[in-house]
Amino acid sequence: MNFTGSHILSIEQFERADIQRVFDVADAMEPYALRRRVTRVLEGAILGNMFFEPSTRTRVSFGSAFNLLGGDVRETTGFESSSITKGESLYDTARVLSGYSDVICMRHPAAGSVAEFAQASRVPVINGGDGANEHPTQALLDLYTIRKELRSKGRTLDGLRIAMIGDLKHGRTVHSLCKLLCLFDRVQVTLVSPQELSMPEYLVEGLRNAGHQVVVTDNLQTSISRIDIAYSTRIQEERFTSKNEADLYRGRFRLNQSIYTEYCEPNTVIMHPLPRDSRQEANELDNDLNANPNLAIFRQTDNGVLVRMALFALVLDVVDQVEKYSRDVRWYNALRNQV
Amino acid sequence: MNFTGSHILSIEQFERADIQRVFDVADAMEPYALRRRVTRVLEGAILGNMFFEPSTRTRVSFGSAFNLLGGDVRETTGFESSSITKGESLYDTARVLSGYSDVICMRHPAAGSVAEFAQASRVPVINGGDGANEHPTQALLDLYTIRKELRSKGRTLDGLRIAMIGDLKHGRTVHSLCKLLCLFDRVQVTLVSPQELSMPEYLVEGLRNAGHQVVVTDNLQTSISRIDIAYSTRIQEERFTSKNEADLYRGRFRLNQSIYTEYCEPNTVIMHPLPRDSRQEANELDNDLNANPNLAIFRQTDNGVLVRMALFALVLDVVDQVEKYSRDVRWYNALRNQV
Amino acid sequence: MNFTGSHILSIEQFERADIQRVFDVADAMEPYALRRRVTRVLEGAILGNMFFEPSTRTRVSFGSAFNLLGGDVRETTGFESSSITKGESLYDTARVLSGYSDVICMRHPAAGSVAEFAQASRVPVINGGDGANEHPTQALLDLYTIRKELRSKGRTLDGLRIAMIGDLKHGRTVHSLCKLLCLFDRVQVTLVSPQELSMPEYLVEGLRNAGHQVVVTDNLQTSISRIDIAYSTRIQEERFTSKNEADLYRGRFRLNQSIYTEYCEPNTVIMHPLPRDSRQEANELDNDLNANPNLAIFRQTDNGVLVRMALFALVLDVVDQVEKYSRDVRWYNALRNQV
Structure with missing residues (x-):
């Protein structure tokens, strides 16, 4: 262009x-x-x-x-x-x-x-x-951040392993990210969401047509063990039939330091489009991650x-x-x- | 000053x-x-x-x-x-x-x-x-625009032929324009409005006292045939007893490309203080005029x-x-x- | 620091x-x-x-x-x-x-x-x-103004004579001023308010502990006769049980040119954190003071x-x-x- x-x-x-x-x-x-x-x-x-x-x-x-x-x-x-x-x-x-x-x-x-x-x-x-x-600038800054975080580890966007977590149905940022990733090679994408909030099929198809490996799941722990980037998004309560149902999902997709330590490889980078909801009942990224140097959410906005x-x-x-x-x-x- | x-x-x-x-x-x-x-x-x-x-x-x-x-x-x-x-x-x-x-x-x-x-x-x-x-700056930019449009045709504000069209009773911009025109010579002013929305008498008097020729009418077509500037304003529905009555007036004062072609001299300049109401029922200046190089409404704001x-x-x-x-x-x- | x-x-x-x-x-x-x-x-x-x-x-x-x-x-x-x-x-x-x-x-x-x-x-x-x-910047600009006004008369903050007038209970600016004055020497503070709106005791104590002379009163006229600065604040009607009661207080604490002339030393400086309420029923500083060169309220904002x-x-x-x-x-x- x-x-x-x-x-x-x-x-x-x-x-x-x-x-x-x-x-x-x-x-x-x-x-x-x-x-x-x-x-x-x-x-x-x-x-x-x-x-x-x-x-x-x-x-x-x-x-x-x-x-x-x-x-x-x-x-x-x-x-x-x-x-x-x-x-x-x-x-x-x-x-x-x-x-x-x-x-x-x-x-x-x-x-x-x-x-x-x-x-x-x-x-x-x-x-x-x-x-x-x-x-588009949010999508570009997300991808730029991924590239920068990888580069500091000697890696590139080609070969990226990423998990997208949360409400993948409505999240504008993860949709854009899927499209952009199609421009790169050998990406492994794990899509972690409740079935009701799964990534639209055309975007999954796009990733597969680009030759990428896509796993669709609703289990957080098994999905974050071999990734470079955990890209978390908000679970939007208003999309569910009841608050209780929403809370069930949120419970599963909540990332905090102890889950991180137990399941993630060292130096797995955590991202989020912000704002993150820090209220007790939401809290998709716990505040105890603030001390984790791999929490890249403020590097994203920078x-x-x-x-x-x-x-x-x-x-x-x-x-x-x-x-x-x-x-x-x-x-x-x-x-x-x-x- | x-x-x-x-x-x-x-x-x-x-x-x-x-x-x-x-x-x-x-x-x-x-x-x-x-x-x-x-x-x-x-x-x-x-x-x-x-x-x-x-x-x-x-x-x-x-x-x-x-x-x-x-x-x-x-x-x-x-x-x-x-x-x-x-x-x-x-x-x-x-x-x-x-x-x-x-x-x-x-x-x-x-x-x-x-x-x-x-x-x-x-x-x-x-x-x-x-x-x-x-x-005052709106009035000055209107007059400045008229002067600039005339100058490109070798004309001056002295000798200007202008029609003001629409709600002349409440339009602050046309009132100011009348006052400013009194500073110039040999201006021909045609005031086109429904009788209920006519230009206040003291302003008409002012123009006449300045030696200008003033025609008051409610007929658009006959008024725009020998003018340099058609200055259109909004018909304000809320001033009328009913929407139907307002629509009658609007119908008459609506300027579009076919009316322009049929009635106006070539190169007649079209002005409007903006915003123009582009909704179907108002539409005092039709969008089909956008391609007309004599539509000066954006040159006004510039x-x-x-x-x-x-x-x-x-x-x-x-x-x-x-x-x-x-x-x-x-x-x-x-x-x-x-x- | x-x-x-x-x-x-x-x-x-x-x-x-x-x-x-x-x-x-x-x-x-x-x-x-x-x-x-x-x-x-x-x-x-x-x-x-x-x-x-x-x-x-x-x-x-x-x-x-x-x-x-x-x-x-x-x-x-x-x-x-x-x-x-x-x-x-x-x-x-x-x-x-x-x-x-x-x-x-x-x-x-x-x-x-x-x-x-x-x-x-x-x-x-x-x-x-x-x-x-x-x-804090309001408190600093108030003290800076006092210093500047005094300096033009060859005086310093040490030895200042000030009356604070009005709602001393809720006024954030007078509270801060009391604290700052504790840093200086030999200050005479007259606190003029209705008893219900008096300066919190801990601030009065603070002034006294700093060695300052503090007078607490609800009489305006006797308080403003030997001061350098009259610092007026708003009487907040909503704090009183009735509008009538509030008006009683306001009547007493209203400063205007004739009261100034009768009771104040020449060149007594008038201050106020602004905005002042210029409505008839409030009017803690009358507009007839606007011509008084000792009205320092706009020098404060400058x-x-x-x-x-x-x-x-x-x-x-x-x-x-x-x-x-x-x-x-x-x-x-x-x-x-x-x-």
Whole structure:
């Protein structure tokens, strides 16, 4: 894909080489995200951070990524304006808002709305999540995190062994991850969920057609013993006929330090798209894992900044200029030594 | 008017030479708005973008205009703070907030509130709309757009032929436009509305006293055949005794491509203050006009950025320094070739 | 205290020398706050301005202070995100959000929440108010204002004569002020309140243990005749058994120009944490005091910017570099001559 000026709407746009390109640029962004250096390459550029549905962390992550490249951010949160509710078309909204910025990140509750918006926009649009449809930067940051965690162990995405755990029927992030994994070789995927919440068949087929080994199960303990990544998701109580039924499933898919120690290989990496529900009755990843250095859930969100910086730099075609407009950091920097 | 340090509260402040000055500066802002160049002339300055009533596009337009000059933006949306509802006077609010910024843009639902706020403010205040009263930057961007569209045809505001169409009784934008047109010569104004929604008499008188030719009618087709500008506004259903009655009017004032082709001179420019209601039953400007190059509604909102940049540059007295602190754009620039 | 990298959670952290340090740095910030000069020392740094409870003025004050040092601001207003309400722990929120910024200012309705958040944060956290607990920057700006007002009269905090007036039972600001005054010598404190709203005994004890002279009274007139500072607070009607009873108290503690002229020494300084209730029935500080040059309430909020700039500069360790990255202001500057 030619990134310059492109909309980033769906992970379906990405071929393996595109993924590689995004990840390499994300790697190059690390000194700036960790404040070893500051760059002002996008000084004067404006991100229109249009969140027609609230999502603090995704919104702030996009905004910070743009600031880290030197650009300014104008944003909206929720359907504050009545223009859309008064019958304004997405076409009009897009034509107007795209006159105020150089690139737009948009989140919207309606599936397909971001693509419709992008068609009328005069500047590149990045999908920040459109309902049940797509959230491509989340998918990319997940895969980027897996790659990074594997690399520190001398491994690659080819040959990955991963278990996806929890509500695999409704989880947008695990669906995207399945699609992305089809671009790689020899992946072993274990899908751990109650039968009622199993991964949609077309995604399982996709994995198998890609030559991957897929195991479908509802037993957590037997599934996590020989994997590189345990990707946990939330069990959504509201999908069940009763709270009691939901609790049964949750009991089985709850991961804590003692289960980890008993069943997992050393250094098995734990991931989760966040937020994790830390209330007693949910608690899919127990807080006692917080001390476990293989809990990668906050490295995931940190990596989100890198991936979003990479996409901005690619779409606005400044990858080669980031360093040129950079300098050392002048202030106290708590982030410097975190990776 | 001496712009430096002045509040911009009402179009009544503007004489013809002032309008000319704003528009000339707006023209000079175009290379920056189109990202042919970047300027940092207001680097370090802060806009207090105080929207006590939501209006995404106006808020973002002001904010982007300030960013494009290099300044930072702090803002508020809605009556988030309970200070005002707890009995704080506008005087106090103004005194406090004006200590946080170099210039304030304020929108407020109460007519007159922005002027009251400005009296206590220690920095210049620009009215971003105060209820039914004034929205001077909208009026200026409308007139600026008319001037620009005419100029591309070798014409000027003197001698303009314009039809204002729709709800002329309640439309704040057409009221302001009537006042501004009184500053120019030999204007032909056709006021097209149902009788119940006709332009207030004092504004019609004003136009006539300025020597302009005014025709009042409720027939769209006969009104749009010899005009330069068709300025359409929304028919507000809630003003009528019944939806059916409203629909009757809407039927008559709906402009689409076939009506345009049949009745208008070639190159008649179509304007609208936006948002336009694109729902089937309203649809004052049909979507089939989107392909018509004379549909200027998005050039209007683009021009809004230029006009707001011009006002900031004038009020903060940096017009002469904008270029000095400028340089080329470094990033992919989709906007460059749009004008 | 070593400010570099520290959280600023409570005034209890501050010793006298720390206060002195903050105030000296705040003094040094004045040329930048008044736009005699601009500094870009924090260019590239990001403030996470996390307001989980609305407070426009505090939020904008922190944001502007950070912008004035050259940094960018990403922010949130209210519990927009459902992550927290969905059971996410403050630990997780802190870990995630601290990956997006270099320093965080947090306001939250729950007492103790900011300290809990800070414990998990990977960057310094400044308490912007956590419920009934603490609002340290308000306390510091109050004391800074007192010091500055006294200094212009050749006086110091040692030897201060102050009356605190109104609801001393619930007022977070006067509680903090009492604690801070214990760090100084020979202070005379007059506590003026209805008996039902008197200062908590432990704070009175604290003042006495510090060697200060404390008078407790419910008579306003006799209390304000020999003081340097009259610090007025709101009488909170909702705390009384009836509106009539509240009105009785309010009648006695209302300060206006004629009472000031009759009872106060010349140049007695009037302060208030704001917002003041300007409605007829409340009106603890009458609007006729607005013309009184000793009304310092807006100098308080202006000073808030200085104190917040100082804290950012100290925590991020750039105090010595502020001037190096500075230059003259280029734009019209209404603030220049206000102090």
